[in-house]
Amino acid sequence: MADETAPSENTVLGRSQIFTPEVVNDIHMKAELGRYRMRGGGIFKKIPHWDELVFLPGTLTRFVIEGYREKCETKTVLGGRFAKKPLELDIPVYITGMSFGALSLEAKMALAKGASMAGTATCSGEGGMIPPERDLSTKWYYQVIQSRYGFNPHHLMLADAVEFFIGQGCKVGMGGHLMGQKVTEQVAEMRSLPAGIDQRSPARHPDWLGPDDLSLKIQEVREATDYQVPIQLKLGAARVYDDVRMAAKCGPDVIYLDGAEGGTGAGPHIGTEETGIPLMAAIPEARRALEDVGLADEIDLVVAGGIRNGADIAKCIALGAKAVAIGSAALMALGSNKDVAGADYEGTFGVPASDFYHWHTGKDPAGITTQDPELRKRLNVDEAAVRVYNFLHTLTLEVQMLARACGKTDVHSLEPEDLNALTTEAAAMARVPLAGTKYIPGVTEEKTLTEIRDLLAKHIANDTGGNRDV
Amino acid sequence: MVAVNETSRTGRYDVRGLAEPDAEAPKTARIDGDSAVVDAADLSTRQINLELRRLVYGEGISEVTVTNPGAKHSIAVGLLTRCRITVDGSLGYFACTLGDGPEIHVTGRVGWSLAENMMSGVVVVDKNAGSLTGAAMRGGDLVVRGHVGARTGIDQKGGTILVGGNTGSMTGFMMQRGRQIICGNAGPGLGDSMYDGEIYVAGTVASLGVDCVEEEMTPRDDELLDRKFRIYRMDRPERFRKFVCGKQLYNYDTLEPSERKLVL
Known part of the structure; x- marks a missing residue:
């Protein structure tokens, strides 16, 4: 009689695809902690993505534009609806809001400097304005965020655009998180909080609840800023069609949609994995909503979430975005997730540098997502700024390259007709035909x-x- | 609303008719020395604010009275200089917000989000105020002689809110710093999830919110209350109770297993 449980490879029936080693370890960890688990970064699980779309460049049906020789416009103007001074960007990509607190002072400064070199904008993020960032930014968004940490009407007057943060794609429906180890005396004072606490920001704004009073809140901020600068509403992508319709009726100049692929400095793992819809599905829904309320030509659409390269940006623009914002990729351009002198990712976090998602711990070996004075020294502002500039410039070159191949003399002329899908899922979400079919x-x-x-x-x-x- | 002029595109007017990008100051105020009176009866929100700015910043007038305000929204917002403004009547939502310096007296009632994010200065309302009064306020004194609605001083970061009557539910929700003095009764969930600051209540408290605890009054507390009541010439109820943060939620991982149910 064979022993079916004998310790041998031949007796093993298989391994659970549901209770994987990661899941089992996670359950053990939660049983110790008694709470949900926190981490930085974006979604881990596989979702339909930009890789499943391809461009259909010109061949004989349309002629192509010469690379380097023929002009392909990249200038991007946002918020011309009501603002006396719309935001003029040289390129269709800018750096999204990431707080001082989540990021080090040096990281904020380098992002500002690099963006200015590229002729584009940065955004304050949650923790209020830091003067060095404002000084180094030629174009700067000021965030009106739920917590209003450090919000100051004098700083509002320095903004080139105002962003109402209503939600983010990474953790739609949740407020910000900053773990105690990153809430230093300085960060705490800027936010009027006790130092060292686990900061869980409000998920809802303190002074308005729904779209009717959001309209009035927008009116209030326009009165305070004298209609000089654009008002942008940032939404996490969830019920996109209805949300964008409602947002549009609140009277903004720009709507910013953040897809589920977006990252965060710190958030609950379950929130990151389980909330929001992919950007590829969100953009067509947003366009449909804007067209249905008759404001497609009035309100500009900015999108973000998991953007890695110029192709992703070109695809966003083709589906209907005016500009694209980057966060995680900008941190990587700074030098995040990179083996730097003195770093021991494996020894400290048990992962190689490229898998480093421990931005919430404040122990970033590259000195970016940290407040530790010793680690911060590892980030040279000027060198990092050049890397950010180089990356932004490269993204723009890549967008131009694809736009020229598709016969466009302006990157904003890319359109859904320039795309095909490689999978039925992507075809359904992006509403472009499955390659080789009209389906x-x-x-x-x-x-x-x-x-x-x-x-x-x-x-x-x-x-x-x-x-x-x- | 402002009339659409010929050069305007239709798209410059939003669905709710709130945007007034092309309005100009009406220059209708009656100026008498360093004071002025603005009759707001026929003016839009934007025109009232533009006129206030013209008077305060442009003409250097330190005392302005606004008559017939008609409970319009977003009036006297973002004034970043010392001045005295009297509103003879009632205001709507977002009244007297984002200010740094002005002393504003409203003789009637106001809607939601009064003095939101005020940095410094004084706002006094003679009658009732709506919900979210003093939301995210950072400094100055906010005095409502009547009752206020729910979530008074939500996310408050500084300054003092003094309420002559009752407050609604969740007063001081997620309050971070500053003080609230409630002469009447407080609704359910007082001080829920507050980080810091003090809430003084003279009347009854329907219930305390998560991590809000009562603390002994000190002579310093009494001195503060006496001073504030003296400044605004209000009768001080004799006995106050003081509520502060229990600080149990500061760091979740330091909670005992049995205490973790606090956050459910």
Whole structure:
């Protein structure tokens, strides 16, 4: 009689795909901690992504634009609806809001300097304005965020644009998180908080609840800023069609949609994994909403979330975004997730540098997502700024390259017709045809049904009692 | 609302009719020495604010009275200089917000989010105020002689809120710093999840919020209360109770296993 439990490879039946080693370890850890687990970074699980779309460049149906020789415009203007001074960016990409607190002073300064070199904007993020960042930014967003940490009307007057933070794609429906080890005396004082506490920012604004009073809040900030600068509403991508319709009716100049791929300095792992929809699905929904309320030409759409390269940006623009914001990729351009002198990622966190998601711990070996004075010394502001500039410039070159190949003399002329999908999921979400077919799931069926309905209606109208057919 | 002029595109007017990008100061105020009176009866929000700015910043007038305010929203916002403004009547939402320096007296009632994010100065309202009064306020004195709604001083970061009547539920929700003095009764959930600061209540407290505890009054507390009541010439109720943060939620991982249910 064979022993079916004998310690041998031949007796093993298999391994659970549900209770994987990571899941088992996670359960053990939660059983010790008695709380949900925190981490930095973006979504881990596989979701339909930009890799599943490709461009259809010009061949004989349309002619292409010469790289380097023929102009391909990248200038991007945001918020021309009501603002006396719309935000003019040289390139269609800027650095999104990341707080001083989540990031070191040096990281904020380098991002500001690098963005200014590239002719684009940065954003204050949650913790209020830090003067060196404002000084180094030629174009600067000031955030009106739920917590209002450090919010100061004098700083509001220094803004080139105002962003109302309503949600973020990484953890839609949740407020910010900053763990105690990063709430230093300086960070705490800027936020009027006790030092060293686990800061869990409010998820809801203190002075308005729904779209009716948000309209009034926008009016208030416009009164305070004299209609000089654009008002942007940042939404986490969830019920995008309805949310964007409501946001548009609140009267903003710009709507910013953040996809589920977006990262965070610190957030609950479950929140990061389980909230929001991919950007690829969100952009067509947002365009549809803006068109349905008749404001597609008035309100600009900015998008963000997991953007890695110029192709991702070009695809966002093709689907209908005016500009794209980057966060995680900008940190990597600074030098995050990079083996630097003195770093021991494996020894400290048990992962290689490229897998480093421990931004919430404040122990970033690259000196970026930390407040530790010794670690901060590892980030040279000027050198990091050049890297940020180089990266932003490269992104722009990549967008231009794809736009020229598609026959466009302005990157903003990219359109959904320039795209095909490699999977049915991507075709359904992005609403572009599956490669090699005319098939767009949902759209094709709807069109066919409408044709059948019309034919039937015509048939009934022409029905003269069976004497003749349609 | 402001009339659409010929050069305006239709898109310059939003769905709710709140945006007034092309308005100009009406210059209708009656100026008498260093004081002025603005009749707001026929003016829009934008026109009232532009007129206030013209008078305070442009003409250097330190005392302005606004008559017939008609409970309009977003009036007297973002004034960043010392001045005295009297509003003879009632205001809507977002009244007297984002200010640094002005002393504003409203003789009527106000809507939600009064003096939101005020940095310094004084706002006095003679009658009732709505919910979210003094939201995210950072400094100055906010005095409401009547009752206020829910979540008074939510996210408050400094300054003093003095309420002559009752406050609604969740007063001092997530309050960070500063003081609240409630002469009447406080609704359920007082001081829920507050980080710091003091809430003084003279009347009854329906219930305390998470991590809010009562603390003994000290002579310093009494001195503060006496001073504030003296400044605003209000009758001080004799006995106050003081509520502060229990500080149990500062760091979750330091809680005992049995205490963790606090956050449910």
